[in-house]
Amino acid sequence: GNASKRGEEVFQIATTTKHWTGYSNPDNGNDRTDATVPEWMLKRFFIPSVTAALAEKTSSVMLNSGTMNKIPGHAYKERIENLLRTTLGFDGFCLSDYEDVQNLFAKHKVAANLDEAVSMAFSSGLDMAMAPWDLTIAQSIFRQVQSGKIPQSLVDQSVRRILKAKKDAGIFEKPFGFPQNAATVGSAGDRAVAQRAVEESVTLLKNSNNVLPFSNDTKKTVLVTGLWTQSLTLQNGGWTWQWQGSLQESTFAGRGSTILQGIQKKASSIGWDVKSFQGVGPNGRLGDYDQAIAAAGQCDYIVVAIGERPYAEMLNNIYDLALSDALGGFVTALKQAAGAKPVILLMIQGRQRTSQAAFSAADAILYGYLPGSEGGAGIANLLFGTVNPSGKLPFDYISQTGQRHLQYGSFAHTPLWDFGHGLSYTTFSISNISTTAEDDKFELKDPKNQFLDVSVTVENTGKVRGKEVIILSMTELFSETPAPQQLPMTKRFTKVELNPGQRRRLTFKLNGSDFRYSIPASGAVQPLNISARIGTNVKSPVSLVISFTTNLPVTSWPESLPENMPENITRPSAFLAPDAAPP
Numbered sequence: 186g187n188a189s190k191r192g193e194e195v196f197q198i199a200t201t202t203k204h205w206t207g208y209s210n211p212d213n214g215n216d217r218t219d220a221t222v223p224e225w226m227l228k229r230f231f232i233p234s235v236t237a238a239l240a241e242k243t244s245s246v247m248l249n250s251g252t253m254n255k256i257p258g259h260a261y262k263e264r265i266e267n268l269l270r271t272t273l274g275f276d277g278f279c280l281s282d283y284e285d286v287q288n289l290f291a292k293h294k295v296a297a298n299l300d301e302a303v304s305m306a307f308s309s310g311l312d313m314a315m316a317p318w319d320l321t322i323a324q325s326i327f328r329q330v331q332s333g334k335i336p337q338s339l340v341d342q343s344v345r346r347i348l349k350a351k352k353d354a355g356i357f358e359k360p361f362g363f364p365q366n367a368a369t370v371g372s373a374g375d376r377a378v379a380q381r382a383v384e385e386s387v388t389l390l391k392n393s394n395n396v397l398p399f400s401n402d403t404k405k406t407v408l409v410t411g412l413w414t415q416s417l418t419l420q421n422g423g424w425t426w427q428w429q430g431s432l433q434e435s436t437f438a439g440r441g442s443t444i445l446q447g448i449q450k451k452a453s454s455i456g457w458d459v460k461s462f463q464g465v466g467p468n469g470r471l472g473d474y475d476q477a478i479a480a481a482g483q484c485d486y487i488v489v490a491i492g493e494r495p496y497a498e499m500l501n502n503i504y505d506l507a508l509s510d511a512l513g514g515f516v517t518a519l520k521q522a523a524g525a526k527p528v529i530l531l532m533i534q535g536r537q538r539t540s541q542a543a544f545s546a547a548d549a550i551l552y553g554y555l556p557g558s559e560g561g562a563g564i565a566n567l568l569f570g571t572v573n574p575s576g577k578l579p580f581d582y583i584s585q586t587g588q589r590h591l592q593y594g595s596f597a598h599t600p601l602w603d604f605g606h607g608l609s610y611t612t613f614s615i616s617n618i619s620t621t622a623e624d625d626k627f628e629l630k631d632p633k634n635q636f637l638d639v640s641v642t643v644e645n646t647g648k649v650r651g652k653e654v655i656i657l658s659m660t661e662l663f664s665e666t667p668a669p670q671q672l673p674m675t676k677r678f679t680k681v682e683l684n685p686g687q688r689r690r691l692t693f694k695l696n697g698s699d700f701r702y703s704i705p706a707s708g709a710v711q712p713l714n715i716s717a718r719i720g721t722n723v724k725s726p727v728s729l730v731i732s733f734t735t736n737l738p739v740t741s742w743p744e745s746l747p748e749n750m751p752e753n754i755t756r757p758s759a760f761l762a763p764d765a766a767p768p
Contacts, residue, residue, distance in 0.1 A: 197362050198578030199354045202238040203247035203260065204282065205269060216499040218249040233271070233698075239275055245352040246275060248311065250282045250306045256420025257293045259285050269563070274532075278312035278346035284717025286322055300325050312343035340396030346642045347527055371440065374665060376559055379441075383563025385652075385680075388576035391550040396527035398610055405485040405489055406458040407448060409506035410477045412466035413490035413533040414444040419467075422535050425496030430495025441558025444490060444531065467494040469511035477515075481522035488568065489519055490553075491543065492533035506586040513542035520546040531564065532579070539586050544601070569608060572576050572659040575652035575680060577607040577722070605656055605675075605722025611685070615655070618728045629735035632697030637731070640692045641719045645683035652682040657693045658723045662714040662730070673723040693719075700733050701763045 206227070207220035222231065235246075246269065249258025258264075259281055269275045289302035291294055296302035303325040308315070314322045329335040352355060369375065388578070389397070399405065410554075413419045418436035422429045431437065440448070445461050452459045462477035480486050491512040520528045530547035532538075534557045544550065551574075553564060566572040584601035621638040629635060643655055658673040677693040715733055720723045 193333045197359065198363045199244035199350055200238075200241075201245045201247050201280070202235060202243045203248045205235065205279070206247045206264060207247060207253035208258070208260075210248040211251060212310040215502040219252045219255060222251075222253050235269075236273060243277060244280050244353065245277050245313075247282055248279055248285065250285050250288075250369050254294065256293055257289055258294055259306045259311060260289060260293075260309050262309040270310065274406075278343065278350055280313035281306070281315050283315050284319075285619045286311070286316065298333075300329060304329055307335060307339060307343070312346050334481060344561045345380060367471045376441070379557055380559040380563045380566075383553075383560050383574045384469060384566055386554060386576040387460045387555075387556065387564060387567055387574060388552040388569075389549070389577055390552050390578075390582075390604070390606065391544075391547065392600055392608050393548045394527075395610075396548045397529065397568065399486060399553075399568055401455055401457075401569070404458075406455055406460065406483070407452060407488060408477070408480050408484040409445045409448050409459055409461045409488045410464040410480075411490035411515070411531070412463045412471065413492050414448075414488065414530065415461070415463060417441055417443055417558055419492065419496060419533060420444070420556055420560045421558060422495045423495075423501075425495065425660070429497055429500065430672055436597065442561030444488075444533075444561045444564050447561030447563070448488065448568065450562070450572070451569045462550075464489070465491065465515045467514055469509060470515075478518050478522050481526070481528075482524065484523070485520050485526060487523050487526060487528045489516055489528060489547075490531035490533050490604060491516065491540070492553075493535070493538065496535070505581065506537065508540040508543070508544075513540040516540070516543035517546045529568065533560075537580065537582050539601075541582060541585070552576075570649075573610045573649060573651040574607065575654065577605050577654045578602055580604055582606070603722050603724045605654070605724075607654070607721075609647075609651045609653065611645055611649045611651035613651070613653045613683070613721070614644045615641055615645070615720055615725075616634045616644040617690075619733065620717075620729060622731050624735070625730060625731045627735070629697050629700065635696065637695040637699075638692050639695065639717060639719065639729075640690060641688050641728075642688055643681055643683065644688040645685050648685055650682065650684050652680050654678055654721060655691060656718075656720060656722060656725070658718045658725075659699065660716045660718070662716055673718060675723065681730075697735075699734075 202401055207222040208227075210220045210222060210230075211218040212221050213219075248265065249261075251258060253261065253264070256264075265279060269279075286297065286302055287308045289305055292299055298304050299321060303314075306404070307326070316322050326335060326340065330337055330340060330705075330720045348382060356362075399407075416434060417440070418425075418431050418434055420441075420443065421430060421437070426436055427430055447457075449459050460480050460483075462473040462480060464474050464477035484521045491508060492643075493508075516528065516530060527544060527548040529551065530543055532550065533555065534553075550569065551564065558565060567574050581600035581604050582602040584599060585677065612678045618639070618641045621636075627637050641655065643649060643653065645653075655678065656675055657677040658675050660673045676695060676699050679691065681689055681691065683689060715731045717729050717731060720726070
């Protein structure tokens with residue numbers, strides 16, 4: 186939110202919050218399908234993030250392309266006009282995603298024709314329809330205003346909201362923005378930021394016997410295989426150059442580096458040799474498959490990348506999260522040929538996929554997400570130890586494909602890797618946890634200006650410099666609402682970089698909005714017992730238990746941190762106290 190707002194102010198960028206609401210929680214896991222979102226889930230998971238965006242004055246909100254509780258997002262007046270605008274106070278404009286107005290009759294079948302769909306969407310709160318190259322919606326509005334079915338005042342209201350957003354972005358004063366900046370796109374500075382993003386986010390999931398980083402005590406030979414190591418198209422994924430991603434490697438000519446090129450550059454700088462074969466691709470075995478397997482027995486390190494082809498949205502809905510047997514079998518065959526030589530698996534994909542064979546065979550696993558054009562250089566730095574991994578999983582990683590529909594925190598499954606998991610080449614300790622709650626009791630008297638501080642000391646106990654993410658999560662120990670309310674919820678997080686032996690004292694600040702847990706229909710607030718965890722993931726041991734009470738009605742609580750707070754507190758991280766020795 187803060188970053189988006191700064192972008193608006195400096196670069197005349199109007200931000201859009203999407204999708205309102207429930208879009209990210211489809212029942213069957215597929216794009217643009219129904220999401221069942223009960224009231225407790227709406228309040229706990231969806232409203233807080235949107236409220237934070239509204240507090241930063243987001244310009245527009247895009248509506249849910251699917252349905253929520255069987256009601257199409259573009260016809261859900263109660264959620265748009267009553268909740269988003271009246272209750273949450275949004276005064277910007279609402280827009281559709283691609284052809285979602287037409288889908289009210291073409292897909293959802295809640296309207297008999299286009300005119301009914303247009304009338305339904307705009308009377309429910311829509312202001313702008315995304316339908317490029319198509320004038321039928323505009324023509325329908327014109328006809329229905331003339332006939333009196335759509336009030337002229339409704340059109341005026343939508344136009345006024347859109348013009349206000351343009352005015353606030355400075356478009357009337359400076360309609361062409363900053364054209365001189367076009368020449369800087371793809372500059373060395375831009376590429377350096379992109380590479381840093383790779384180095385900060387790629388997640389080390391497994392590192393048996395500390396096979397990573399590469400040991401450079403003697404000359405080595407590295408095998409680099411899997412088509413994903415030689416393809417910028419596969420590194421970038423969908424929505425790169427075009428909707429479903431670029432189909433031609435030539436598109437990226439002179440832009441970035443493949444994983445193979447990144448490893449070759451690092452290896453040549455220290456006199457190592459690199460062998461490369463494609464081996465497998467998205468469709469299975471390639472022509473040099475056998476050569477790749479044979480080379481594995483002749484090399485000191487085997488780096489193999491597998492994953493998916495570029496994709497985006499509903500055209501790439503899948504019904505099985507397992508990768509093909511050909512990909513898992515390739516990694517297994519490489520390990521059998523390599524023997525004791527370590528096999529490092531790179532996962533290049535935009536969503537979690539499973540391969541029990543590959544995960545078991547690999548000695549180390551790096552989850553690369555979609556690293557983009559600078560992925561080659563960034564991943565090479567992680568492999569060779571130039572950069573210490575510090576990325577963390579932003580989701581629970583399922584342990585088997587049958588868990589496709591299970592959600593974060595579900596009691597019905599144990600993840601293969603937990604939300605927040607991510608290894609490092611060093612070690613960290615957490616100690617001296619304290620809170621400003623007297624006798625671990627916190628009575629909320631001033632929701633806007635009263636804070637609860639939770640402090641912790643973090644120390645690098647290893648031998649190399651590294652970064653660690655510290656997460657403060659909270660769980661309600663019991664409530665009137667059953668188990669779903671008791672999921673660990675991340676409230677604050679921050680990343681700290683420490684030298685070996687260095688310690689830092691961190692202080693996380695909480696206010697009334699962080700204690701919005703069980704709110705019965707009466708609006709009364711029941712006393713809460715909250716367990717707080719401070720560690721590297723939400724499964725860290727319970728650090729302390731806080732007894733929370735208040736006599737204030739819930740309507741007096743802030744929905745988010747107040748705007749007049751220091752900027753470094755409003756961000757979703759931590760207020761960092763100056764470096765200090767622990768007490």
